[in-house]
Amino acid sequence: MPSSARTADHTAEAFRRTLRAHGLKATPARIAVLTALARAPRPMSAQAVMDALPRNADQATVYRTFRTLKEKGVIRQIDLRHNHAHYEIAGAEEHHHLVCLQCGRVEDVDRCWIEDMQPAVLRRAKHFARITQHALEFYGICRSCAARERPSPRSTAKGSDIPLPSY
Amino acid sequence: MPSSARTADHTAEAFRRTLRAHGLKATPARIAVLTALARAPRPMSAQAVMDALPRNADQATVYRTFRTLKEKGVIRQIDLRHNHAHYEIAGAEEHHHLVCLQCGRVEDVDRCWIEDMQPAVLRRAKHFARITQHALEFYGICRSCAARERPSPRSTAKGSDIPLPSY
DNA sequence: AAATTATTTGCAAGTAATTCGCATTTAGGA
DNA sequence: TCCTAAATGCGAATTACTTGCAAATAATTT
Ligand SMILES: [Mn+2]
Ligand SMILES: [Mn+2]
Ligand SMILES: [Zn+2]
Ligand SMILES: [Zn+2]
Numbered sequence: 546m547p548s549s550a551r552t553a554d555h556t557a558e559a560f561r562r563t564l565r566a567h568g569l570k571a572t573p574a575r576i577a578v579l580t581a582l583a584r585a586p587r588p589m590s591a592q593a594v595m596d597a598l599p600r601n602a603d604q605a606t607v608y609r610t611f612r613t614l615k616e617k618g619v620i621r622q623i624d625l626r627h628n629h630a631h632y633e634i635a636g637a638e639e640h641h642h643l644v645c646l647q648c649g650r651v652e653d654v655d656r657c658w659i660e661d662m663q664p665a666v667l668r669r670a671k672h673f674a675r676i677t678q679h680a681l682e683f684y685g686i687c688r689s690c691a692a693r694e695r696p697s698p699r700s701t702a703k704g705s706d707i708p709l710p711s712y
Numbered sequence: 713m714p715s716s717a718r719t720a721d722h723t724a725e726a727f728r729r730t731l732r733a734h735g736l737k738a739t740p741a742r743i744a745v746l747t748a749l750a751r752a753p754r755p756m757s758a759q760a761v762m763d764a765l766p767r768n769a770d771q772a773t774v775y776r777t778f779r780t781l782k783e784k785g786v787i788r789q790i791d792l793r794h795n796h797a798h799y800e801i802a803g804a805e806e807h808h809h810l811v812c813l814q815c816g817r818v819e820d821v822d823r824c825w826i827e828d829m830q831p832a833v834l835r836r837a838k839h840f841a842r843i844t845q846h847a848l849e850f851y852g853i854c855r856s857c858a859a860r861e862r863p864s865p866r867s868t869a870k871g872s873d874i875p876l877p878s879y
Numbered sequence: 880a881a882a883t884t885a886t887t888t889g890c891a892a893g894t895a896a897t898t899c900g901c902a903t904t905t906a907g908g909a
Numbered sequence: 910t911c912c913t914a915a916a917t918g919c920g921a922a923t924t925a926c927t928t929g930c931a932a933a934t935a936a937t938t939t
Contacts, residue, residue: 772927773889776927
């Protein structure tokens, strides 16, 4: 009996289908990245993925894979306040993380609660002594962007980036 | 009649007192950074702060000021998924942000709600067409760190950084 | 008010993370 | 099997941020 979504069909074949379904070529590199992410119990950094991949793991390819799969919604970027981005497979259940500001340790929070629930979150946690902060951001599309719908997807790099106040 | 906390005493004098209260020297640079953050309606990046500061605004000083004030809890770091950190004065009310994934626009959410409340958040929002994601992270101290309490505060840089799995 | 000193600053150089240009390879349809 | 758009790999570039160190200065102390 398969447990939950973490046990989903994270087989090479499944990934191959997912990629094709999104109109992407099912390359060894991409399948390897997805497999690494699927195996890891925590969000992974580019470096971690590269180390996990046996040989041929070019950084440019890994980063490009992250970007592509993130755009397609196959993986999710997680901010852990380390000095680099982390990614995890965008599995079914929405969940959050407990991040130690001192050592960086990360632990999943199985569901989405907040503030008043912090005591409860802490009680359920396995490795945390206390919670001192939490951050919540909503991401979506603003009115003006929705209006001129499709002015060019905001690539994470520069370009005619964020045409906005305060950088 | 002063409105809410955003109108708090964000005067140079008030900042001077705050700094001293935290055992820091009330330098022109620090007061200028705080004043810039106080004036801005949105979290600011280092670049934005430097541009806002009339003359003498060295990047090293701005970054060092961010780090120091963040450690003291005077300002708060905000992740907007742009390619750099943003900061805002850690005013009274805890609040979150609406971030446009396309153009980067940012808007405050006055209170802390979640998920089921997204429709309501969207209704209250002034500039958003839709919310497609939200991210919540809890920050605190993990058990092992709490145990050996004070092994050296995790500086944002490297060093004997995160002694953990997956980078 | 001048002397004292631990902090803080400014500048220049250094790093870490991520991106880009372009020649070469390859997945997958014809 | 051929063809071609898409993807890779390499190196160089960029960006965000940090650091070393000498000079400047805020807040004592006298
Ligand atoms: Mn997770
Ligand atoms: Mn805000
Ligand atoms: Zn927008
Ligand atoms: Zn810890």
